[in-house]
Structure formats: structure tokens, C-alpha cells
Amino acid sequence: MTLVRLLRGGRAQDSPGDADPGAGLEPDQASGTGPGDGRSGDGRSGDGHSGAEGLADESSADPADGVRARRTRRAALAALTAVLALGGCGFLYGAHRLTSAESARNRALTDTEATHRVAGEVANALARVFSYTPDGTAAAERSARSVLDGRAARQYQDLFDQVRDDLTEQRVTLSTRAVRTGVIELDGDRARLLVFLDQTSRRGKDEATTAAAQLTVTVRLENDRWRIVDLKAR
Structure with missing residues (x-):
């Protein structure tokens, strides 16, 4: 026996309902007051137009919100991608510096x-x-x-x-x-x-x-x- 041998041992929205054409009109207007009535032409018709405009505003609000939400999500995703890319580059750079420093100290290579x-x-x-x-x-x-x-x-x-x-x-x-x-x-x-x-x-x-x-x-x-x-x- 030698001495060397001994060493081994995804959300939804409701769409607004259809508007009633008679909404906002007083009884006289609903019973067919003629167009020559100045009160109905100047006052009531104006109220009717205001209601239609309000409905148009409501129906146009939802698509705009959706567009803004999609833009926000895209911006957030782009920002996240940029952060991950920068983080990966930083990690690779740090690993390269570490490996280079170790190789430089190891004189067996130089x-x-x-x-x-x-x-x-x-x-x-x-x-x-x-x-x-x-x-x-x-x-x-x-x-x-x-x-x-x-x-x-x-x-x-x-x-x-x-x-x-x-x-x-x-x-x-x-x-x-x-x-x-x-x-x-x-x-x-x-x-x-x-x-x-x-x-x-x-x-x-x-x-x-x-x-x-x-x-x-x-x-x-x-x-x-x-x-x-x-x-x-x-």
C-alpha cells in the first residue's frame, strides 16, 4: 500500500339604451302642437336637441376610454420591456467584468x-x-x-x-x-x-x-x- 492510496480513502361595458323620441317634451308637444307655435319651436325643440346631444356625448365616451386604456397598456408594456432589456445587459456586463477579473488574476493563463x-x-x-x-x-x-x-x-x-x-x-x-x-x-x-x-x-x-x-x-x-x-x- 502506498501513501498516495491512503490519501484516497382580460373587463366589459354596457352600451347605452335607445333614446325615446318624445323624451323631454311636455304634454302639448306630445299631442301634436303645430310647428307654427313659437314656444314649441324656440323652447321645446331646443330641449329636444339638448337631449340628443347628451346621448351622443355618452355614446362617444366609451370608445375614447378604450383607446386611452389600450395606449396606456402599450406604454406600460414598452416600459417593462425596456427595463428587462437594460437589466439583462447590466447582468451580462457584470458577469463579463467578473470573469475578466478572475482570468487576469490567474497567472497560469498568462x-x-x-x-x-x-x-x-x-x-x-x-x-x-x-x-x-x-x-x-x-x-x-x-x-x-x-x-x-x-x-x-x-x-x-x-x-x-x-x-x-x-x-x-x-x-x-x-x-x-x-x-x-x-x-x-x-x-x-x-x-x-x-x-x-x-x-x-x-x-x-x-x-x-x-x-x-x-x-x-x-x-x-x-x-x-x-x-x-x-x-x-x-
């Missing part, structure tokens, strides 16, 4: 030299701490103290304490190399990488076996050296 450096240092560090011989476990532990820190150092030491005796008794030899290292994020003094490892182990004089492993590695720059602060087996 700084080739720094990316190669952190990838090389991490690959070398993992090869050292995960390679040992039955009589050389102390060397692996010394390498771990120089390149591991924080949670990664505690993880490694706890695991090594569990298997140290077995490694010696069973004469286990382990050789590890990083076959591919990808820098996911590089921001200032911190970086995160995905590392693919090949590990070749042999117990005693048995035939050697090779297994692949994957680790997500978090590192921090201290005193111009990248130190591994977290290890997660995938």
Missing part, C-alpha cells in the same frame, strides 16, 4: 515562466517524498519536512507513522515520478495543481508493479520556494 516553475518544483517534491527504500525511509521524511507544510505535512507524517514498520519489514521499495503536471490556478503566492503520478513498487524480490495516481496539490510560496500545503487524492 505567465508561462511562473507556471513552469511551480509545476517543476511540485513534480520534484512529490517524487522525493513518495519514493523510498526499506533502509531509506528517513530520507523521504527529511524531504517531506523541507517541502511540505500545514495540513499536507500533518497528513504525510500521520500516514508514514502507520506504514513505517511495514515498509521496513516487508522490504518495500517505492519509486514515484510525475508524468503530467497541470497548473489550474496561479494567483500571487498561491497555486493549485493537478498532478498525475506513476508509482512503481516492489516488495522484497517480487516482481515490480506500476500503478497510476492523481493528486490535487495546493502550494504556497515561502522564501522564494513553493511548499505543498494540501494534498488530496482523486
